[in-house]
Amino acid sequence: QKEVEQNSGPLSVPEGAIASLNCTYSDRGSQSFFWYRQYSGKSPELIMSIYSNGDKEDGRFTAQLNKASQYVSLLIRDSQPSDSATYLCAVLFGNEKLTFGTGTRLTIIP
Amino acid sequence: GAGVSQSPRYKVAKRGQDVALRCDPISGHVSLFWYQQALGQGPEFLTYFQNEAQLDKSGLPSDRFFAERPEGSVSTLKIQRTQQEDSAVYLCASSPPSGRWTDTQYFGPGTRLTVL
Numbered sequence: 012q013k014e015v016e017q018n019s020g021p022l023s024v025p026e027g028a029i030a031s032l033n034c035t036y037s038d039r040g041s042q043s044f045f046w047y048r049q050y051s052g053k054s055p056e057l058i059m060s061i062y063s064n065g066d067k068e069d070g071r072f073t074a075q076l077n078k079a080s081q082y083v084s085l086l087i088r089d090s091q092p093s094d095s096a097t098y099l100c101a102v103l104f105g106n107e108k109l110t111f112g113t114g115t116r117l118t119i120i121p
Numbered sequence: 122g123a124g125v126s127q128s129p130r131y132k133v134a135k136r137g138q139d140v141a142l143r144c145d146p147i148s149g150h151v152s153l154f155w156y157q158q159a160l161g162q163g164p165e166f167l168t169y170f171q172n173e174a175q176l177d178k179s180g181l182p183s184d185r186f187f188a189e190r191p192e193g194s195v196s197t198l199k200i201q202r203t204q205q206e207d208s209a210v211y212l213c214a215s216s217p218p219s220g221r222w223t224d225t226q227y228f229g230p231g232t233r234l235t236v237l
Binding site for chain 2: 015019053054055056057060099101108109110111112113114
């Protein structure tokens with residue numbers, strides 16, 4: 012059973028602080044990892060993809076991957092109220108279907 | 122350009138009715154995916170098309186679920202004899218011509234199905 016685990020939250024972070032979202036996955040052979048943002052009642056939107064160990068930065072977002080620990084995280088710097096959403100971690104197992112976690116609900120407190 | 126569109130946006134069905142959900146992918150996108158998202162859960166894969174070929178339907182929960190994409194563009198997800206457990210948001214996504222799984226999937230707005 013291929014699994015992706017996330018803390019469902021809610022995670023509350025003050026405006027301007029760093030939000031840290033975590034995800035673990037069960038298949039050591041996984042190669043591709045994605046973070047999607049989903050606003051309430053809206054469809055998922057890809058914000059970051061990462062394929063290699065280490066950090067990948069894009070604006071205020073940094074994705075971190077540690078394949079040995081089977082762990083991927085998303086950091087959001089200078090959090091804004093507009094970042095309040097559910098963040099979905101998705102893992103591509105082999106060359107098969109994308110498997111999503113249940114999502115972490117993030118609330119940025121003004 | 123236009124994104125992925127889905128219709129209807131909302132559908133209420135009585136238990137036992139058949140429903141058909143439509144997806145219009147981004148023009149030129151080869152790959153098309155259907156997902157089911159229950160309340161408070163992440164999307165769960167249902168089925169995958171590359172052009173008109175249905176390459177993976179392992180996520181379809183029962184033989185009441187059927188999907189087609191006869192001309193390699195518009196796709197229809199049909200659910201026969203709907204049950205209350207079918208109530209969910211059905212998401213369609215498409216991805217660009219290379220057809221690789223690692224390509225970005227662009228999601229439509231979804232169809233919220235409620236079975237009474």
